Amino acid sequence: MPAVSLQHISKTYNKGTVKAVNSVSFDVNKGELFGLIGPDGAGKTTIFRILTTVLLPDQGEATVEGLDVVKDFKTIRRKVGYMPGKFSLYQDLTVSENLTFFATIFKTSIKENYDLIKDIYDQIKPFSDRPAGKLSGGMKQKLALCCALIHKPDVLFLDEPTTGVDAVSRKEFWEMLQRLKQQGISILVSTPYMDEASLCDRIALIQNGNILSVDTPQNIISNFPAPLYAAKAKNFYQLLKDFRSDPAVESCYAFGEYLHLTFKDAGNCDQLMQQLRDKYQPAEFEYKKTVPTIEDSFIRLMQQTIP
Amino acid sequence: MKRLGFILQKEFRQIFRDRTILAMMFMLPIIQMVILPLAANFEVKNINVAFVDHDHSTYSRRLMDKIASSGYFRIVGYEQGYREALYLVEKNEADVILEIPQGFERNLVREGSQQVNMTVDAINGTKSSIGGGYLTAVLGDFNSSLDVITRMPQNTADLKAPPIEVTWSDWFNPRKEYKYYMVPGILVLLLTMIGGFITALNIVKEKEIGTIEQINVTPIKKWQFILGKLIPFWIVGMIVFTVGLTVMYVVYGIFPKGSIAVLYLFGAVYLVALLGFGLLISTFSDTQLQAMFVAFFFMMIFTLMSGFFTSIDSMPPWARQISVLTPVTHFIAVVRLIVLKGSGLEHVRMELYYLIGFALLLNGLAIYNYRKTS
Known part of the structure; x- marks a missing residue:
């Protein structure tokens, strides 16, 4: 039995005019760290809200720990931990008051599950008498994670936990998730950052309410069908325009300081690259063959679904 | 629980x-x-009153003194004519004008009756109606205490119908x-x-x-x-x-x-x-x-x-x-x-x-x- 399972879940807003989630299906296995990767507005939060039983799906079925999200919502609420994307703890209560409150409403105490949150709680302990609203962004996230964990949930739902958090805190946060995974908690996490995808066991790429692909990050990368090249020149914008209009180029997009491009004919790419250089004669031109990332896969999948 | x-x-x-x-x-x-x-407070105090006295007699002065001493009125002017008094109302300085006509005292003594002119600014509804009421009450009081009436021979009073006097007490908020x-x-x-x-x-x-x-x-x-x-x-x-x-x-x-x-x-x-x-x-x-x-x-x-x-x-x-x-x-x-x-x-x-x-x-x-x- 998977920890979380979705079958053809659909949800529309504004009386059907806005399609937030369109027939989404995927499973999260027990003890897995599963990433839901997609840009803002892709439907990540809607999926989270359906799974945490605060929103009813229009169509489809979903289960959490084998329990139906519509019928058994009461039992699910006892078994899951949810950390909404927006900081949702009481800003006027202190760190320890927040934690105590969420422990008591789950009929448990901080002591009982202290070992679970110890690593995280130790970091915010010096501020335990500070109102939650006066914590820094990273600290708030740690507190929210503590509150979501305090009742030892079977499944943890983290909606964009690292959005708006600095790079160091993000790294720490993912290390914490790895440790939680070792404790046997199934984790569903969403993020708009593609670089975080490789930290998950499996990921689902989502765009405009549609699932593009569900697989391990390695598989998604290795399934990238064509050799990928990175190129740059002095006049970056001219190069982008030239390459995009060239009939031999299949796709071309800016990626950091380089352009990433693939060719329609995947057989003799090196030769094609030389031809491009001779054709446009860009100044300070350099190119290399590169390894695709999740983002490359995402962009490719996105372009395939949107003709 | x-x-x-x-x-x-x-x-x-x-x-x-x-x-x-x-x-x-x-x-x-x-x-x-x-x-x-x-x-x-709904009690209206400080009603601004302007007098126009055409009579300049003892009675007219006594009436004005009575009004001034009642505690509810503030005299804002003794004007020469009605027009000047009305100007005070226009400037929002006076709420009520009391015009006492010429021959006020003479007519009271001789004929036993005399009309006066009262003009009330009705923009502030409460103040005007209550102020007008107060002034009427003061006039009525003045009327009954006039010495021309009190000095009337007692026997003539029998000819008049006995007046019904209304008196009251307020309950629960005396x-x-x-x-x-x-x-x-x-x-x-x-x-x-x-x-x-x-x-x-x-x-x-x-x-x-x-x-x-x-x-x-x-x-x-x-x-x-x-x-x-x-x-x-x-x-x-x-x-x-x-x-x-x-x-x-x-x-x-x-x-x-x-x-x-x-x-x-x-x-x-x-x-x-x-x-x-x-x-x-x-x-x-x-x-x-x-x-x-x-x-x-x-x-x-x-x-x-x-x-x-x-x-x-x-x-x-x-x-x-x-x-x-x-x-x-x-x-x-x-x-x-x-x-x-x-x-x-x-x-x-x-x-x-x-x-x-x-x-x-x-x-x-x-x-x-x-x-x-x-």
């Missing part, structure tokens, strides 16, 4: 942490009850003091604010900040959440009611003539009704600003239609219907009856039924709507 206890603990912690709201809740009754009845009327009303408004406003804002705050999202994914049941919000404010409301009653006694010396227990019974039921009203507003609103405006809209209507300022009996029939349909009306009536008149429970039973009805209706609607929205 234990869970509700923890929720209540959290709510009280939050209430006591917000110093501004806390101060408002407890200072509000004291400040309002001390300031409002003293400042807002000196017709405004504060007795006003203070119990303010007490009611205070409870209305606590029950209606603060509860609505508090619940909507959880929506606005997003904490309700986290609460929803916990085993907290809806009734626990709602009771967790209503009970603290019910208690706060009862404390404010007590503070209000204390201020009423200490500052104004008004002690309820009727049973305090009945008063508290009504207060308790009334608060439940108003808390339901606050809850109902919160189900409609997503932001505190929205809730504030909706609550304010109803609070204005409730206050103006409740008989707090103006008598319900003098309203047109349709307005009287609306007035009956606002809970504030019934509670204000009851508080006045119990505090001033000393009515017992058997006299105000109907009002209690009304309030219980409101409590059931408003809370029922709120809970129904609350279910629907989520």
Whole structure:
């Protein structure tokens, strides 16, 4: 039995005019760290809200720990931990008051599950008498994670936990998730950052309410069908325009300081690259063959679904 | 049940942490009850009167002295002609003009009657009608005490029909003091604010900040959440009611003539009704600003239609219907009856039924709507 399972879940807003989630299906296995990767507005939060039983799906079925999200919502609420994307703890209560409150409403105490949150709680302990609203962004996230964990949930739902958090805190946060995974908690996490995808066991790429692909990050990368090249020149914008209009180029997009491009004919790419250089004669031109990332896969999948 | 206890603990912690709201809740009754009845007063004083005396006689001067010494009028001018006096009215300096015609004294003595001209500025309705009334009363008094009349031979008086003299005494508020009327009303408004406003804002705050999202994914049941919000404010409301009653006694010396227990019974039921009203507003609103405006809209209507300022009996029939349909009306009536008149429970039973009805209706609607929205 998977920890979380979705079958053809659909949800529309504004009386059907806005399609937030369109027939989404995927499973999260027990003890897995599963990433839901997609840009803002892709439907990540809607999926989270359906799974945490605060929103009813229009169509489809979903289960959490084998329990139906519509019928058994009461039992699910006892078994899951949810950390909404927006900081949702009481800003006027202190760190320890927040934690105590969420422990008591789950009929448990901080002591009982202290070992679970110890690593995280130790970091915010010096501020335990500070109102939650006066914590820094990273600290708030740690507190929210503590509150979501305090009742030892079977499944943890983290909606964009690292959005708006600095790079160091993000790294720490993912290390914490790895440790939680070792404790046997199934984790569903969403993020708009593609670089975080490789930290998950499996990921689902989502765009405009549609699932593009569900697989391990390695598989998604290795399934990238064509050799990928990175190129740059002095006049970056001219190069982008030239390459995009060239009939031999299949796709071309800016990626950091380089352009990433693939060719329609995947057989003799090196030769094609030389031809491009001779054709446009860009100044300070350099190119290399590169390894695709999740983002490359995402962009490719996105372009395939949107003709 | 234990869970509700923890929720209540959290709510009280939050209430006591917000110093501004806390101060408002407890200072509000004291400040309002001390300031409002003293400042807002229906008694009209300082009516500005301008005289135009064409007679310049002993009688005319005596009339003017009498008016000036009554304590209600302020003489703003002795003008040469009516036109000049009217100019004072136009400048908003005079409210009433009294024009005494030439031959005032002569005609009074000879003919036994004389007309004077009174012109009243009617822009401020209350002031003009009451001011005009006062002036007429002073004139009537002057009339009856004129020595031409008192010196009349006694035997001639027999020829006239004996006049009917009207005299009166005011019950339950013998000196017709405004504060007795006003203070119990303010007490009611205070409870209305606590029950209606603060509860609505508090619940909507959880929506606005997003904490309700986290609460929803916990085993907290809806009734626990709602009771967790209503009970603290019910208690706060009862404390404010007590503070209000204390201020009423200490500052104004008004002690309820009727049973305090009945008063508290009504207060308790009334608060439940108003808390339901606050809850109902919160189900409609997503932001505190929205809730504030909706609550304010109803609070204005409730206050103006409740008989707090103006008598319900003098309203047109349709307005009287609306007035009956606002809970504030019934509670204000009851508080006045119990505090001033000393009515017992058997006299105000109907009002209690009304309030219980409101409590059931408003809370029922709120809970129904609350279910629907989520």
